[in-house]
Amino acid sequence: MTHLSSVLKAAVLFECKQVRGDLIRDNKRRSFLSERLKTLEARRQRLEALLQFHLPHLANGETLFPEFDSYRLRDHAHAGYQKLLRDIRIAKRGVLEGTKFDRLISYRVANLHYLVLEENLIGEHEVPTGWGLLLRQENRLRLLVKPVWQSIGVEEQVIFLQRMTAKKSVIAD
Numbered sequence: 001m002t003h004l005s006s007v008l009k010a011a012v013l014f015e016c017k018q019v020r021g022d023l024i025r026d027n028k029r030r031s032f033l034s035e036r037l038k039t040l041e042a043r044r045q046r047l048e049a050l051l052q053f054h055l056p057h058l059a060n061g062e063t064l065f066p067e068f069d070s071y072r073l074r075d076h077a078h079a080g081y082q083k084l085l086r087d088i089r090i091a092k093r094g095v096l097e098g099t100k101f102d103r104l105i106s107y108r109v110a111n112l113h114y115l116v117l118e119e120n121l122i123g124e125h126e127v128p129t130g131w132g133l134l135l136r137q138e139n140r141l142r143l144l145v146k147p148v149w150q151s152i153g154v155e156e157q158v159i160f161l162q163r164m165t166a167k168k169s170v171i172a173d
Helices: 020-026 030-054 081-096 099-107 156-172
Strands: 012-017 112-118 132-137 140-145
Touching: 012 099, 030 081, 081 112
Parallel strands: 012 112, 112 132
Antiparallel strands: 132 140
């Protein structure tokens, strides 16, 4: 009987992109965005405390003690506060939607991850962390950046293969 680990030597994932905008959208780093969001939220709390102090007329007055009142700060035309809220919305959207390459590494479904691109789509410095870069030149692929080997267990590889074959059978149906 053949042992499964002797059959599965490596799992490789290839992500192909043709448009720079699609690539950039998927190439956000979740850890960086999460830290940025934490910083922005702390800044928002400090700014709101200052605005509440300097603009007491924006209090809703619904409580007996002013320190427990809510404020209509979003209605106030403070440009810095509005920009901060916009930056927070963008960072939150990035954390939730734009971290495809980070997520694929963290799922631990493949040992090697390659980005396959047309020439001049991105620079080598823009390649997602841990990913390799293959450039299509006519009918050939040229390795520009080597990927980092990700150790995964046999179980993860089996799950990966099951998911891929399930998707393929759905597509074929």
